[in-house]
Amino acid sequence: MSEMKSFIEETTEKMLKDLSTKELRERFEKGEWIKSLWDAIQESGLTLLGINEDQGGVGGDFEDIFAILRITGKYAAPVPLAEVLYANHFLANQEGEVKDKLRVVQFEDGSGKELKSVPYARYVEEVIVISDAGYKVVNLSRTEIVHKENLAAEPRDTVRMSFQTEIKSMDSSYEEVLEDYTNYLALSRVAMMTGAMESVLALSIFYSKERQQFGRALHKFQAIQHHLTAMAGETAAAYATLAATSAAYKTEAAKEQIAMAKIEVSTNVNVVAKAAHQLHAGIGMTYEHELHHFTRRLWAWREEGGNETYWSDQLAKIYVTRKESIWEWITNVKGAQAHAGSTI
Amino acid sequence: MRQLQLPAFSFTDKQRKFRQEVRSFLQTEKELGTFKTHADSWLSGYSSEFSRKIGEQGWIGITFPKKYGGQARSSIDRYIVTEELLAIGAPVAAHWFADRQSGPLLLKFGTEEQKDYFIPKIIKGECYFSIGLSEPNSGSDLASLKTTATKVDGGWIVNGMKTWTSGAHHSHYMITLCRTSPQDSNFRHGGMSQLIISLKSKGVSIRPIQYLTGEHHFNEVFLENVFVPDNRVVGEIGNGWAQGMTELAFERSGPERILSTFPLLEEATKIMVEQGDHRGLMEVSKLVSRMWSLRNMSIGIASLLENNKDVGLAAALVKDLGNSFEQRVAEVIRLLLSTLPDKHSTDEYSRLLAECILHGPGFTLRGGTTEILRGIVAKGVVSV
Structure with a gap:
């Protein structure tokens, strides 16, 4: 963790609290790109976080990045910060230097003509298209873009390319880059889901104190207390999981921890969303109430960067080939196996 | 919400080495046939022989001060020992409550005489405690408990009944939460005190409550005019709830x-x-x-x-x-x-x-x- 983590966490929190409001998110959903918000994020240097200064970045590390992404989730900021950060990192690594731009990466599916699920394509300047052959930087002003969206109305567009662009070679294989991106995207979504859970819990606490029925505030009822605890528990679990996994992001254990983190937090999305909607009852299922800005994002993000099925498949493959017991791995201490069957 | 934000923690190399040491010891003991792996071994796995072996290793009361025979190690080291014992399903029930609760309680609130008397024995794995909290009519609503201690010359006379007392049939002592002042509905958590009752005392009778499998872990403990000397009160009279x-x-x-x-x-x-x-x-x-x-x-x-x-x-x-x-x-x-x-x-x-x-x-x-x-x-x- 870099020393500036708590400082940038605080300033980002302040910034997004003021700027990423319910009204603004509603405007975004009606088709407006919120330039003021993106400009503020760019000006604060967040889009270049984790990139060395001699490469055009502002310093910091991945723990800082995931800490910031948690806050963007907490305020449901309608911006592709996670994706832009990765694209900037990619270019800084490949070309030694990067100039900040609204850009994202996407992996070619084979046809070479069409890219699916490109985050925010209708608003970004360029897409870095990664294929077996290398990478190319495609300017989106000359492409056909079909609007698509995820459950939270975040753009996940289809991009059709009808022209040739120079392909540059990469210093890693396609598979390596794809794995690196998948890991990053998964942990980004874990961070953002953690933040969104915090807001769902906060809204629920507020409503349970404000709303009265049978002459008492909702939180006085034991049935409601169960909902509050379920949300608090999963929010705390997500936070601890995020903290542990971010700290291990550049270590050998990263892949397996990311897999577990994504399984865990995705699984618990609906524990939180379901409890919150039940607690809010009718008002929580209206467009007017803010709750769905967070619950729809939770439902969208649990699918992105690999859902529980994707990651448990990965882990099962590791378990079959690994020589360690579960306990040896969890504790990161090899040696005498702790399972029952290993004795004489 | 800060209270829900727990930090990441990574074990040091020294701590990982210690874990390795604990694990090797347990694995060897298991292979020697000292114990068999059981689920829920902190309730069901009773072995005073095993507890003494763990005591010899210095792993009971590992955080306790050196002057009472402890190791004064960190609670992270205790965490490691506890994890390894449970992961392998070792029989730890005998010393469990003394290590987890009674020892720390005495170190925090006990008199010097109590610490000198009890702590070294706990550390050796020779002195076991039970926790006397629940009563037949006071389960989740523990503060409604009825067991009373009445002041007499040189001590207290305790009358009442405790239930669900794990291991009371093996333990030497029970830290008993009882009422030393009448119930006060305005101050529900006041008026209670913690007394160390020797389970060999006159007036103590212990009756098994069979678990649904027929196993004997829990007990009812009847207390009839049990005399507890003044030097077996833990901490302050009336402060029992807060201490607990x-x-x-x-x-x-x-x-x-x-x-x-x-x-x-x-x-x-x-x-x-x-x-x-x-x-x-x-x-x-x-x-x-x-x-x-x-x-x-x-x-x-x-x-x-x-x-x-x-x-x-x-x-x-x-x-x-x-x-x-x-x-x-x-x-x-x-x-x-x-x-x-x-x-x-x-x-x-x-x-x-x-x-x-x-x-x-x-x-x-x-x-x-x-x-x-x-x-x-x-x-x-x-x-x-």
Whole structure:
């Protein structure tokens, strides 16, 4: 963790609290790109976080990045910060230097003509298209873009390319880059889901104190207390999981921890969303109430960067080939196996 | 909400080396036949012989000061020992409460004479404590308890009854929460005191409460005119409730709230790996992810406790989530590897599955029921 983590966490929190409001998110959903918000994020240097200064970045590390992404989730900021950060990192690594731009990466599916699920394509300047052959930087002003969206109305567009662009070679294989991106995207979504859970819990606490029925505030009822605890528990679990996994992001254990983190937090999305909607009852299922800005994002993000099925498949493959017991791995201490069957 | 934000903690190389040492010792003991792996071994695994061996290693009361024979090591080291003992399902019930609760309580509130007398014996694994809290009419509503201690010359006369007292039939002492002033509805948590009752005292009678398997772990303890000398009062008269609550965060967030069924998970995984059962291992990975996540919380709390932070709310959450997880392990595993669960089976898997299912109901009751914990958490979060 870099020393500036708590400082940038605080300033980002302040910034997004003021700027990423319910009204603004509603405007975004009606088709407006919120330039003021993106400009503020760019000006604060967040889009270049984790990139060395001699490469055009502002310093910091991945723990800082995931800490910031948690806050963007907490305020449901309608911006592709996670994706832009990765694209900037990619270019800084490949070309030694990067100039900040609204850009994202996407992996070619084979046809070479069409890219699916490109985050925010209708608003970004360029897409870095990664294929077996290398990478190319495609300017989106000359492409056909079909609007698509995820459950939270975040753009996940289809991009059709009808022209040739120079392909540059990469210093890693396609598979390596794809794995690196998948890991990053998964942990980004874990961070953002953690933040969104915090807001769902906060809204629920507020409503349970404000709303009265049978002459008492909702939180006085034991049935409601169960909902509050379920949300608090999963929010705390997500936070601890995020903290542990971010700290291990550049270590050998990263892949397996990311897999577990994504399984865990995705699984618990609906524990939180379901409890919150039940607690809010009718008002929580209206467009007017803010709750769905967070619950729809939770439902969208649990699918992105690999859902529980994707990651448990990965882990099962590791378990079959690994020589360690579960306990040896969890504790990161090899040696005498702790399972029952290993004795004489 | 800061109280829900637990830090990441990583063990140092020295701590990992220590874990290795503990694990090797336990593995060797197991291979020598000293003990057999059981689920929920901190309730069901009683062996004074084993407790003495653990005591010889210096692993009981490992955090206790050196002047009483302890090692003065960190609570992280205690965490490591506890985890290793539970993961291998070792019989730790005899010394469990003395190590976890009674020893720390005496060190915090006890007199010098009490510390000198009890702590070295606890550390050696020779002196066992039970905790006298619940009564027939005071379960979750513990503050309504009726057992009374009346002042007499040189001590107190105790009358009443305790129930669900784990291990009272083996233990030497019971730290008994009783009423030393009349009940006051305006001050529900006042007027109670903690007394150390020798379970060999005249007037103490212990009757087994058979667990639903027929096993004997719990007891009713009847107290009829039991004399307790003044020097066996813990801390201040009237401060018993507050004293008893101080160790709750340790108790509620420890590995024993997550690992009670771990031996089953490990055994089942081993079988599935041997069989190349990919679908089964996918389900296992979800359980392991949950366990890892809860463990991150639990260790995060342990590291904050080491720095004397207030983590009561997060600790209650770990217990609630951990206990549900412990129960879920058996429910998921039984469908992945079908067998007839049999607690007398010579097949480890079948036996552990039976133990996990049959011991399940207790997980979400002991040490504060799910309902009580959720009330604590809800009150905590709405008051922030």
